[in-house]
Amino acid sequence: MFILFESLDRDNRGCLSPDDFEALGGLAMNPIGGRIMEAFFSSGQDTVDFSSFVRILAHFRPTDRNRNKEGAQQELPSSRTRKLKFAFQLYDMDRDGKISREELLQVLRAMLGLQVTEEQLQSIAERAIQEADLDKDDAISFDEFKKSLEKTDIDTKMSVSFLK
Amino acid sequence: MDDFWAGALWSLKIWLYLIIILIMIPSMFGFSLGISEIYMTILVKTLEVLTHVIFMSLIGLIQRENGSMEKELEELRRSRPKPPVGGDFTLSDCFYFTRQGIESIVDDEVTQRFTSEELMSWNLLTRTNNDFQYISLKLTLVYGLGIIVRYCILAPLRITLTIIGVSWLVIGTSAVGLLPNWRIKFWLSELVHVMCYRICARGLSATIRYHNRENKPQKGGICVANHTSPIDIVILCTDGCYAMVGQVHGGLMGIIQRAMVRSCPHVWFERSEMKDRHLVTKRLKDHVNDKKKLPILIFPEGTCINNTSVMMFKKGSFEIGTTIYPVAIKYDPKFGDAFWNSSKHSMVSYLLRMMTSWALVCNVWYMPAMHQQEGEDAVQFANRVKSAIAHQGGLVDLQWDGGLKRAKVKETFKEQQQKKYSNMVVRDDSSSNSD
Numbered sequence: 001m002f003i004l005f006e007s008l009d010r011d012n013r014g015c016l017s018p019d020d021f022e023a024l025g026g027l028a029m030n031p032i033g034g035r036i037m038e039a040f041f042s043s044g045q046d047t048v049d050f051s052s053f054v055r056i057l058a059h060f061r062p063t064d065r066n067r068n069k070e071g072a073q074q075e076l077p078s079s080r081t082r083k084l085k086f087a088f089q090l091y092d093m094d095r096d097g098k099i100s101r102e103e104l105l106q107v108l109r110a111m112l113g114l115q116v117t118e119e120q121l122q123s124i125a126e127r128a129i130q131e132a133d134l135d136k137d138d139a140i141s142f143d144e145f146k147k148s149l150e151k152t153d154i155d156t157k158m159s160v161s162f163l164k
Numbered sequence: 165m166d167d168f169w170a171g172a173l174w175s176l177k178i179w180l181y182l183i184i185i186l187i188m189i190p191s192m193f194g195f196s197l198g199i200s201e202i203y204m205t206i207l208v209k210t211l212e213v214l215t216h217v218i219f220m221s222l223i224g225l226i227q228r229e230n231g232s233m234e235k236e237l238e239e240l241r242r243s244r245p246k247p248p249v250g251g252d253f254t255l256s257d258c259f260y261f262t263r264q265g266i267e268s269i270v271d272d273e274v275t276q277r278f279t280s281e282e283l284m285s286w287n288l289l290t291r292t293n294n295d296f297q298y299i300s301l302k303l304t305l306v307y308g309l310g311i312i313v314r315y316c317i318l319a320p321l322r323i324t325l326t327i328i329g330v331s332w333l334v335i336g337t338s339a340v341g342l343l344p345n346w347r348i349k350f351w352l353s354e355l356v357h358v359m360c361y362r363i364c365a366r367g368l369s370a371t372i373r374y375h376n377r378e379n380k381p382q383k384g385g386i387c388v389a390n391h392t393s394p395i396d397i398v399i400l401c402t403d404g405c406y407a408m409v410g411q412v413h414g415g416l417m418g419i420i421q422r423a424m425v426r427s428c429p430h431v432w433f434e435r436s437e438m439k440d441r442h443l444v445t446k447r448l449k450d451h452v453n454d455k456k457k458l459p460i461l462i463f464p465e466g467t468c469i470n471n472t473s474v475m476m477f478k479k480g481s482f483e484i485g486t487t488i489y490p491v492a493i494k495y496d497p498k499f500g501d502a503f504w505n506s507s508k509h510s511m512v513s514y515l516l517r518m519m520t521s522w523a524l525v526c527n528v529w530y531m532p533a534m535h536q537q538e539g540e541d542a543v544q545f546a547n548r549v550k551s552a553i554a555h556q557g558g559l560v561d562l563q564w565d566g567g568l569k570r571a572k573v574k575e576t577f578k579e580q581q582q583k584k585y586s587n588m589v590v591r592d593d594s595s596s597n598s599d
Contacts, residue, residue: 008269021269030261030264030265030268031261031582031585032258032261032262032265033265036262036265036266036269057266057269060263060266086262087258087259087262090258090262091258107258111257111258111261111582111585112582112585112586113582113583113586114582115582115583115586115587116586152259
C-alpha cells in the first residue's frame with residue numbers, strides 16, 4: 001500500500017495533494033470524482049498523509065464473514081456501517097449529519113451532468129426524499145439512509161479486492 | 165610524463181583500430197562476426213541463474229469487477245420495487261461510481277501506461293525494479309561487477325561508435341549532396357544512410373530481428389509504427405531508407421537534419437507551419453505522389469508509450485489516402501528498458517541510460533499493406549491499423565489518447581458516463597410523459 005501511496009505522490013512530499021488525485025485519468029472521468037477526492041481530505045486540510053490514506057481505503061476492504069453456531073453467515077455489523085457512513089458522507093457535503101434537498105440535487109447534478117433538465121432533476125430528488133424521509137423533516141438522516149438501504153448488498157458493491 | 169602520454173596515445177590508437185576492424189566494418193557491410201551473439205548468450209544465461217536466486221515482488225493488481233454500468237446498477241436496485249413515476253434513481257446508485265473511483269485511485273489504467281513496465285524478474289539494472297532490497301552479499305557483488313562492466317567498458321565503446329556514426333552521417337550525406345542528380349546519387353545516399361544507422365545501432369548494442377521482410381514499405385507510401393522512443397527511428401532505418409517528418413530543430417539535430425536533406429528529400433516543418441494542418445497534409449501528399457521519393461515514416465501516436473500497449477492513432481496521416489504499411493516494434497525488456505519518459509528524463513540522460521544498459525533487443529514485424537476502404541472514414545481506418553499493429557506485436561489495444569500523458573482527461577469521457585447513467589435514470593419519465 002505504501003508503494004501505491006508513493007507512486008501517487010508525484011512531488012515526493014510524503015503527502016498527497018489535490019493535484020495528485022486530479023492527475024489520475026480514471027478518477028477525472030468519474031462523475032463524482034470530485035466528491036471521492038473530498039472524502040480523503042478531512043475537515044479543512046489540504047493534504048493527505050499516509051495513515052489517513054490507508055484509513056479511507058480500509059473502508060473498501062471486503063468484510064470477513066463470521067459464521068455463527070447455526071452455520072448461517074453474518075457480516076460484521078461495524079464494517080457495513082462504516083461503508084454506509086462513507087457513502088453518506090459523499091452526499092452530505094457540509095457534514096451536518098443530514099442530506100438536505102440541495103445536497104441531493106448537487107450529487108444528482110454531478111452524476112447526470114447536462115443530460116437531464118432541471119425539472120427532471122427536481123422530480124427525481126423529490127421522489128427519493130419522499131421514499132427515504134420517514135420523519136418528514138425534508139432531509140435524510142443517517143438512520144433513514146441506513147434503513148432505505150438495508151436490503152442492499154453493500155458489502156460486495158463497495159469493496160475493492162486487492163490481489164497480491 | 166612524456167612516456168605516459170605516449171603510452172596513452174598508443175593505447176588509444178589500438179583501441180580505435182580494434183573498434184574499426186571488429187565492429188565498424190562488419191556493420192557497414194551488414195555481416196556480423198558473431199561477437200555480439202556470444203555476448204547475448206552469456207547475458208541470457210547469467211540472468212536466468214540470477215532469477216532463481218532472487219525474491220521478487222509484484223505490485224498488486226486489482227481484480228476489476230467486470231460488470232457494465234447497467235448490470236451493476238440493476239443488481240443494486242434489485243432489492244427495491246420499481247417506482248411508477250419520477251425516474252429510476254436510488255441512493256445506492258452512487259456506490260457504483262464510488263467503487264469505480266476508488267478502483268481508479270488504486271490502479272489507474274490510463275496513467276499506468278505512461279510509466280515503465282514493471283518487470284517480473286530483475287536484470288541487475290535496479291532502475292527497472294523499484295523494490296530493490298538487500299538480498300545477499302553475493303548478489304550485491306555481482307551487481308557491482310555489472311556496474312563496472314557497463315559503465316567502464318560498454319559505455320565508452322558505445323559512445324565512440326555513436327560519435328563516429330553521427331559524424332559520418334553528416335559528412336557522408338553532405339558529400340553525396342554535392343553530386344548532380346544522377347541515378348547513382350540515390351543509390352549512394354541510401355548506402356550512406358543505412359551504413360550510418362547501422363553504426364549507430366551497434367553503438368547501442370541493438371539486436372534486431374526482422375520478420376516478414378517481403379512486406380517492407382515501398383516508395384510512395386507511408387510507413388506507420390508504434391512509438392516507444394527516438395531509437396525507433398534508428399531501428400527502422402537500419403533496414404531501409406525512409407523519409408522523415410518532423411520539426412526543424414536547432415543545434416546538433418538541426419545540423420543532422422540539414423545534412424540529410426541534401427542527399428535525399430525529407431519533410432521538415434518550421435514550427436509555425438505545423439499549426440496549419442492543411443499545409444502539412446498538402447506537403448505530405450506532394451511527397452507521396454512523387455513516386456521516386458522514399459516512403460514517409462510517421463508515428464501516429466504522437467508521443468512515446470511504454471511498449472505494453474498501443475494508444476489512439478491521430479488521424480492526420482490516414483487522411484492522405486495512400487498505401488499504409490504498418491510496422492510493429494516490440495522491445496524485449498529483459499535487457500534494457502527502451503521507453504523514454506520525457507517528463508522524467510531529458511534526451512541526454514536518456515541516451516546515457518541506453519548506453520549503460522546491457523543491450524537492446526527488439527522485434528520488428530513488417531505487415532502487409534493496408535488501404536482505406538470504401539465508406540470508411542479516417543478515424544475508423546486508423547483504428548483498424550492500430551488493432552492490426554497491436555495484435556501483431558502482442559501489445560494491448562487501448563482507446564486512450566496519447567495526449568493524456570500531458571493534458572488532463574477530456575471532459576467528453578466524463579460526459580459519456582453521465583449520459584449512460586442518465587439513460588437509466590430518466591427512461592421512465594419519457595414513457596410516462598407521452599400521452
